[in-house]
Amino acid sequence: MIISLRRGLRFIRFIIFFSALVYLFYNVLDLFNGWISPVDQYQIPSGNAVKVFQETDWTVHGEGRPSLAERLRLFYWYGE
Template structure:
C-alpha cells in the first residue's frame, strides 16, 4: 500500500484550518452575544413601572384572598 505524504499533509492542513476557523467563529459569536445582551435584565425598573412577578396590594382589592377570576377581571378592567 502506498501512502502519499503530500495528500495526508493537505488533509491535515485542511482539518487544522477548519477547526481553527470554527473556534474563531464560535468566539466571535460569544463576543457578539455578550455585546447584544443587556447588562442586568433583572434590575429594579425605574419610574412608575413595577416588576410583574411581585405581589402588590391594589386599592380596589381590599382582601388578601382575592380569587384568580377577580384578579383577571381587575386586570382586564384596567386594560394593562
C-alpha cells in the same frame, strides 16, 4: 493499501485550517455577545436607584386564584 504522504498532509492542513476558522468564528460571536444580549432586568440596582415591584395579593379582593383569562390579560398587559 497505499497511503499518500502528500494527501495526508493536505488533510491535516485542512483540519488545522478548519479548526482555526471555527475558533475565530466562536471568538467573534463571543465578542458581540455582550452587545447582542439584553440588559439584565433583575440585577441589583446601583447608586440611588431602587428596585420596585408590586406583589398582588389575590385573596384581598375575595377572588381567590385569578381565572385563566385574568392571568392571560395580566401577562399581555405587563409584556412578560
